[in-house]
Amino acid sequence: MTQTMVKSPGTEMAFIDEVCSIPGGEAVRSCIQCGMCTGSCPTANKWDYPPRKAIAMVRAGLRNELLSSNSMWFCVSCYSCTVRCPRDIKPADIMHALEIISIRSGLSTKRSRTPIMYQCFVDSARNYGRVYELGMMIKLFMRTNPFSALKLAPVGLGLFLHKRMPLKPSRIKGIAELKAILDKARALGGAK
Amino acid sequence: MKYYTYYPGCSAEATASPLGISVLPVAKQLDMELVELEDWNCCGSTPYWSVDKLEAAAMAARNLALAEKTGFDLVTPCSNCFVILHSTNEYLKEFPPFRDKVGKALAVAKLKYGGGVKVRHLAEVLYNDITPEGIAAKVTKPLKGLKVAAYYGCQLVRPNGFDDPESPHSLDEIITSLGAEAVPWEMKARCCGSSLVMSEPEVALELINKLLKNASENGAQCLITPCPLCQINLDAYQSQVNSRFGTKYNLPVLFVTQLIGVALGIKPDELALSQNIVSPMRLLSPYL
Ligand code: SF4
Ligand code: SF4
Numbered sequence: 001m002t003q004t005m006v007k008s009p010g011t012e013m014a015f016i017d018e019v020c021s022i023p024g025g026e027a028v029r030s031c032i033q034c035g036m037c038t039g040s041c042p043t044a045n046k047w048d049y050p051p052r053k054a055i056a057m058v059r060a061g062l063r064n065e066l067l068s069s070n071s072m073w074f075c076v077s078c079y080s081c082t083v084r085c086p087r088d089i090k091p092a093d094i095m096h097a098l099e100i101i102s103i104r105s106g107l108s109t110k111r112s113r114t115p116i117m118y119q120c121f122v123d124s125a126r127n128y129g130r131v132y133e134l135g136m137m138i139k140l141f142m143r144t145n146p147f148s149a150l151k152l153a154p155v156g157l158g159l160f161l162h163k164r165m166p167l168k169p170s171r172i173k174g175i176a177e178l179k180a181i182l183d184k185a186r187a188l189g190g191a192k
Numbered sequence: 193m194k195y196y197t198y199y200p201g202c203s204a205e206a207t208a209s210p211l212g213i214s215v216l217p218v219a220k221q222l223d224m225e226l227v228e229l230e231d232w233n234c235c236g237s238t239p240y241w242s243v244d245k246l247e248a249a250a251m252a253a254r255n256l257a258l259a260e261k262t263g264f265d266l267v268t269p270c271s272n273c274f275v276i277l278h279s280t281n282e283y284l285k286e287f288p289p290f291r292d293k294v295g296k297a298l299a300v301a302k303l304k305y306g307g308g309v310k311v312r313h314l315a316e317v318l319y320n321d322i323t324p325e326g327i328a329a330k331v332t333k334p335l336k337g338l339k340v341a342a343y344y345g346c347q348l349v350r351p352n353g354f355d356d357p358e359s360p361h362s363l364d365e366i367i368t369s370l371g372a373e374a375v376p377w378e379m380k381a382r383c384c385g386s387s388l389v390m391s392e393p394e395v396a397l398e399l400i401n402k403l404l405k406n407a408s409e410n411g412a413q414c415l416i417t418p419c420p421l422c423q424i425n426l427d428a429y430q431s432q433v434n435s436r437f438g439t440k441y442n443l444p445v446l447f448v449t450q451l452i453g454v455a456l457g458i459k460p461d462e463l464a465l466s467q468n469i470v471s472p473m474r475l476l477s478p479y480l
Binding site for chain 2: 022023024042043046074076077078079080082083090092096097099100103112113114116117118119121122125129130131133137140144148151152154155158159162163164165166170172173174177178180181182183184185186188189
């Protein structure tokens with residue numbers, strides 16, 4: 001742990017302040033490192049740094065190590081940690097904050113397909129106002145590993161044959177209005 | 193008659209269409225008037241939340257602003273939409289600078305949100321407003337002898353749930369009200385892997401396998417769940433679990449509304465029973 005209190009590039013903020021600046025992230029300061037979050041986490045064994053350790057790293061300023069790890073991308077938002085944390089910290093929200101900062105800083109890992117999946121999902125929601133699942137899945141596989149699609153093709157086909165996989169997107173009427181709202185939110189930048 | 197503004201969510205119109213289809217006749221028989229929110233948009237879902245929180249909240253807030261004009265509670269059958277819309281409401285209350293920015297974004301489309309919408313999950317409405325007793329009174333085909341595991345998943349009961357977050361009971365009571373037997377099992381509120389089934393299928397398949405194993409070991413003949421993601425993972429990916437782990441599960445996974453519908457005597461096609469991947473037809477035939 002040689003990197004303590006590095007300033008986040010492009011900002012004057014320490015890593016911990018950067019995390020605190022995203023709603024839900026501010027509670028990170030009151031963690032007592034009890035490990036309840038890691039013990040409750042259904043995917044913790046896959047994380048480079050499991051939840052408790054990830055929180056310790058935020059406080060130690062280990063920005064690059066943590067943001068380029070696969071850790072938070074394995075969070076499935078099950079909120080088990082959140083209802084059990086004795087300090088009322090919402091570790092799931094902290095993981096979401098780390099995902100946001102990781103994408104924003106261009107550090108998100110290539111070892112997990114989840115950041116790309118999330119991006120494909122967001123593009124779909126922005127373009128149509130609703131999620132077009134087939135289009136999103138095709139995009140995800142093209143951008144990651146087209147061959148992995150073969151494995152999941154029977155699932156997609158099964159859904160299609162059971163009339164659960166529309167081939168066309170449905171677009172909301174107010175799509176222009178929605179895009180204007182989202183563009184404005186983007187221009188206002190930053191969550192706080 | 194009870195009135196609600198209805199928010200189906202994207203899945204209920206596509207990969208979870210048996211949910212979207214079965215909700216309507218069931219609501220009608222239970223004297224609920226669900227008026228679909230005009231031109232609703234995607235709630236933003238967990239992915240948007242993890243990419244840009246302000247945009248995600250603005251996306252959710254357009255729905256809240258539209259719903260506020262209707263004056264009724266906003267009810268969704270999707271657990272993820274519920275968490276997102278509900279949390280957006282809370283963030284807007286707790287973080288004034290955040291609320292101001294979302295307000296500025298909405299103003300571009302001449303919308304305004306005053307924070308007055310109550311966001312509710314359909315399962316909670318069924319339990320608290322309609323009540324298990326109210327449902328039981330309308331049952332025409334009691335599901336005697338059917339052993340059902342109630343699968344709550346995560347986001348119905350955490351972090352904003354109306355039931356015990358670790359050991360919930362509301363859906364078990366609904367099962368009993370239909371004349372069926374609610375099977376006790378430990379993993380009823382553990383995670384199915386959600387959308388990681390697409391990006392990290394190995395991780396999700398492992399979690400799905402644990403759930404199916406625990407439910408079948410406790411004697412369940414089928415499962416019910418309110419959540420689109422949970423249903424898709426347990427139903428559409430069941431054959432993947434079987435080939436990955438050498439298991440032989442053949443467990444139908446129904447939406448809560450489908451099972452209620454059967455007990456209310458609603459016809460199978462109105463409940464989209466043929467759209468479940470693992471067919472429930474043989475199991476349910478004594479009651480149809
Ligand atoms: S459960 Fe809460 S207090 Fe304990 S380590 Fe996790 S975040 Fe910190
Ligand atoms: S919400 Fe995320 S970090 Fe918390 S227990 Fe669930 S998967 Fe782990």
